[in-house]
Amino acid sequence: MKMEGTGGSSRGQRSEVNALQSSSSKEKRYSYTIRRCAGAMCVAEIGVVLVSHRAEASTEETPS
Secondary structure, three states, X not given: OHHHHHHHHHHHHHHHHHHHHHOOOHHHXXXXXXXXXXXXXXXXXXXXXXXXXXXXXXXXXXOO
């Protein structure tokens, strides 16, 4: 389900890019950059959390 949501957001970003090209507003470019970075950070954070959880789980299993 997350994969589908990502695909939808990427389509939305493309439409935003087209809007930026037609409008040379720095504010729009800035907001688009923030959205794009925020999305990337969210994905990175989720990946880090999953990796850290797996590492903790494997570490706990080894001693016990």
